[in-house]
Amino acid sequence: MTAAQTEFVYVTYIRATPEKVFDAIVNPAVARLYWGHENVSDWTPGARWEHVRANDARAVELVGEVLEIDAPKRLVMSWANASQEGDAEKTSRVAFDIEPYDGMVRLTVTHDRLEAGGGMFNGISKGWPIVLSSMKSYLESGEAIDIFAKPTAA
Amino acid sequence: MEPMDDDKVFKALGDPTRRKLLDLLCETNGQTLGELCGHLDMARQSVTQHLGLLEEASLVTTVRRGREKLHFINPVPLHEVYERWVRKFEVQRLSLLHALKQHLEEDGT
Numbered sequence: 001m002t003a004a005q006t007e008f009v010y011v012t013y014i015r016a017t018p019e020k021v022f023d024a025i026v027n028p029a030v031a032r033l034y035w036g037h038e039n040v041s042d043w044t045p046g047a048r049w050e051h052v053r054a055n056d057a058r059a060v061e062l063v064g065e066v067l068e069i070d071a072p073k074r075l076v077m078s079w080a081n082a083s084q085e086g087d088a089e090k091t092s093r094v095a096f097d098i099e100p101y102d103g104m105v106r107l108t109v110t111h112d113r114l115e116a117g118g119g120m121f122n123g124i125s126k127g128w129p130i131v132l133s134s135m136k137s138y139l140e141s142g143e144a145i146d147i148f149a150k151p152t153a154a
Numbered sequence: 155m156e157p158m159d160d161d162k163v164f165k166a167l168g169d170p171t172r173r174k175l176l177d178l179l180c181e182t183n184g185q186t187l188g189e190l191c192g193h194l195d196m197a198r199q200s201v202t203q204h205l206g207l208l209e210e211a212s213l214v215t216t217v218r219r220g221r222e223k224l225h226f227i228n229p230v231p232l233h234e235v236y237e238r239w240v241r242k243f244e245v246q247r248l249s250l251l252h253a254l255k256q257h258l259e260e261d262g263t
Contacts, residue, residue: 007184009226011215108215129233136234145237 007112008125012132014105016139018098021105022072024135025096028054034134034144037061043069049077064091073098079111081120092120107132159211160238163231166211171196172204176213179227186222 014021024030028038032054041049043066051062060082068076076095084090092115097108109128114121134145166172171194178193179185191201205225208214215228 007226009184009215009217009228010230011212011228012230013212110217129229132230133233133237137237149241 006116018072034138162211
């Protein structure tokens with residue numbers, strides 16, 4: 001039996017150009033500054049994509065395939081834990097849609113084909129709001145949020 | 155219009171029905187107006203108005219799927235409010251507690 005699937009739709013408005021927002025996703029040198037990770041790919045349809053932790057160990061945490069790319073408007077990729085690569089049931093999908101909006105950009109992240117209540121579901125439901133806030137903050141002010149921040153231990 | 159305006163977020167949160175709508179979407183994301191109405195003892199038109207305010211504050215996003223309009227919770231503005239209004243004070247409070255703990259421990263030795 002296939003587990004119930006679910007999806008999330010996240011929206012943020014960023015004072016930047018669509019090109020800058022698109023670049024912030026696909027350019028490792030930018031992504032590492034606010035995401036703590038790099039998205040590494042040659043960004044052609046069907047190409048492999050890896051989500052790499054931007055530290056000395058450079059662990060490949062997520063992998064997938066570029067399903068659709070139309071810079072600077074839309075990017076769709078499959079999304080799986082590196083340890084679950086090839087497992088269709090554990091492979092979700094992420095779409096980035098970038099639209100000009102009143103001098104800003106409306107960035108919509110749709111993460112679907114997610115197993116309800118699964119590990120990826122729990123991880124991304126905490127992760128996306130932080131990553132998107134950090135991207136917005138970085139693109140607007142040059143300052144990212146520490147995305148690995150934990151409550152300070154007293 | 156300024157999306158992700160703090161005033162709009164706080165205003166949208168300042169109503170029990172709208173908080174209930176967010177709770178409902180947190181439980182099951184991507185619901186139709188009809189599904190949401192099924193959990194609320196309220197005229198459909200009022201629910202539409204509440205959803206409109208949530209959408210204006212960007213706390214709810216809608217997506218059209220065929221003939222249906224699905225409502226999704228969008229926690230990004232809440233995270234921004236948290237960064238701006240909670241985390242800053244939390245860090246201060248925690249460092250005060252840390253100083254107090256150190257002070258008490260030093261006294262004890």
